């Protein structure tokens with residue numbers, strides 16, 4: 388194992404992989420340290436939607452629009468490696484009240500720079516022929532895309548390696564090396580690595596890693612299940628979800644919330660979400676959650692009633708109390724950076740996050756102001 392690097396990245400999920408790629412591309416000597424295997428965290432237990440449609444105007448949307456630019460420009464040549472699909476998203480409403488709320492949302496989103504087309508009820512079947520009849524309205528978002536998250540992270544790590552990065556799996560970070568206040572490397576289960584910069588990309592476990600450096604970063608697990616159907620001929624053409632999904636992503640409730648999110652994959656399976664609940668790291672399969680998700684999916688796609696569910700899986704979204712990720716240098720532990728807390732959008736936001744962190748780390752102006760994502764912003768916030 389190499390004992391010195393310019394930057395150590397903790398965690399080989401989507402965010403850590405993207406940080407490794409952009410740091411290596413900037414000419415830095417990178418060492419990724421992962422306690423499990425690559426993508427052994429939430430990146431292997433999610434879906435791969437890169438959405439702008441589920442965001443209101445604000446800092447997260449700014450980061451999503453920036454990340455879209457990074458996916459389409461910096462990483463365009465690699466899209467085929469991770470099944471990048473510019474499929475667009477369709478948000479549907481089943482009631483008149485929902486349709487009015489959706490119309491109002493699209494007005495705000497358009498003003499914030501999102502491309503969106505309002506779709507009257509009679510045109511919904513042109514987008515999705517298998518959707519149920521009787522929906523009140525929809526909105527189509529051409530910027531919404533999809534990737535296969537595990538392929539994306541694995542290939543970004545491979546590309547980083549071709550530029551000299553080292554990746555140590557089965558290696559847990561157990562502490563930090565300090566010189567005074569300054570972080571100058573990490574201690575691991577397989578020895579020490581010295582580095583001028585350490586990036587904490589430990590996803591839902593970011594708080595534990597931060598605590599080893601004596602700083603508080605309040606990231607909590609928010610559990611979600613996904614149902615996976617047997618492979619089908621193309622049934623769901625876009626990313627399709629119900630209007631109430633936006634509200635559930637923004638809610639801070641601990642109790643179970645479900646809202647329909649459906650998409651097809653290149654393998655032919657259909658992924659059915661979504662659920663959100665704060666139950667710590669409890670991995671018990673919840674039949675009530677799965678039943679509710681399946682029922683809501685059938686209400687939108689009655690044809691799925693004849694289809695078998697092949698498997699289910701669950702993951703823990705890295706959740707921040709203010710629903711914004713934690714990105715940037717931590718002045719409480721100079722030398723330590725955080726790139727984490729993206730909750731249900733960490734695949735989409737990973738690449739923009741990584742590019743911004745590396746810009747800041749190499750003393751270049753950042754394309755987006757990182758102040759709203761500052762790690763020390765929680766000092767005044769009570770964690771729920």
Ligand SMILES: Cc1cc2nc3c(=O)[nH]c(=O)nc-3n(C[C@H](O)[C@H](O)[C@H](O)COP(=O)(O)OP(=O)(O)OC[C@H]3O[C@@H](n4cnc5c(N)ncnc54)[C@H](O)[C@@H]3O)c2cc1C
Nearest residue numbers: 398400402428429430433436560590611702732733734735
């Ligand atoms: C059901 C579900 C659906 C989702 N759908 C989407 C979606 O459609 N689009 C989207 O953008 N996002 C989605 N997400 C969110 C997304 O999965 C996460 O935001 C993202 O995977 C977080 O990536 P990460 O790299 O930050 O964390 P992770 O993938 O969890 O990686 C962190 C890594 O750090 C490692 N680690 C932790 N502690 C240590 C240590 N001490 N030493 C060494 N290594 C350590 C872990 O082993 C892990 O591999 C979904 C999440 C869930 C649960």
